Amino acid sequence: MTSRHPGITSDALRAYMLLQRLKLARLFDRAFHAMADLHWTVLFALILAHAVLTWILLALAGEAKLHGAATFFYWYATTAYTVGYGDLSPQTDAGRLITALWVFPGAIAAFTTIVAKVLAAIGEVWRVRRSGKGDYSRMTASIVLIGYHAARTPKMIDELCADLSPDQTLVLLTRQTLTDLDARLRYVQSESLTSTAAMVRAGVPTASRVLIFTDSDSDTLSATLAATALAPAIAHVVCYFEDEDHARLIDQHCPEVEVILAAGPQLVARACKDPGASQVISALTSHLDEGATLFSLAWPDRPPRPFVDLARALLDRGATLLAIQPGRDSSPTFNPAADRAVGPGDRLFYVAAKRVDVATLTV
Known part of the structure; x- marks a missing residue:
């Protein structure tokens, strides 16, 4: 068989027609799946087509009051x-039939x-978050x-949420599958x-605090190394170990x-020598117990002030200044000299019933 197109063989023509059929088949396949899944683009296209056709039908029916763009x-x-407020409605028999048979169903x-679809999307987001x-x-x-x-983790969540600022969110990363999920965390x-x-x-990578507390020191060690590789430089990373070698x-x-x-051993020995020391230390580290709790604040980029001045300022606000830490890698100093200057970056540790806003100390 020869082709009616000069220079084109029958095999080439068959291949060309097969290619066009494949393209058309793919097009129909995409349209079928879009209709089956009812994608947003298909749904809005159908609504737009239905509205435009409704407007045309009402115009042909002589519904002048419904013909304006804003009114329609x-x-x-x-x-x-x-809703059907009733302030606008078709006036002709044809318009009413179009509304009853075409507009209402569509x-x-x-x-x-x-x-x-909106409820399904909300449910899917909820399901995804619930499943971790x-x-x-x-x-x-x-x-x-x-x-x-x-x-221990539920108690830690209670402690963290007790002092969580409005702009902070608590996120838990775990291997466990949690069914009874705490509503206060992600x-x-x-x-x-x-x-x-x-x-x-x-x-x-965008967190301000990262806390690693697992059920084994080996997991804590590997997770801490992985987290420090991703956490930003400004983030404060804390980890807990039972074994001194891992620490x-x-x-x-x-x-x-x-x-x-x-x-544990140090606390037992301290409680033996100084009865009640364990209760004091426990109270200072918990936000859930009533009374004083240990807090800290970083001195902002403001002129330095003597330690004794800040101690008085905190005392006026019901807080007791305990120690100062010059940098993140240094040990805190208790009861420093009264004229010791507190400068930007220094961290102050104090005991109070509630957290003190550092802005009230800089005015």
């Missing part, structure tokens, strides 16, 4: 929303479909808690506590990390 949009919307179906698959990478100034200890579930993708979803490794490789070591 108002009437069409109130009809679709099933517009109301479109409105209910939109409501169903949420993404909180856009959050800033959040507190990320890595790891879960069945007995939840990220991962098979590994060192997963970069999971830490990014939990918001570690020493973090001190050597990540000196900017604040390491908390289990103080």
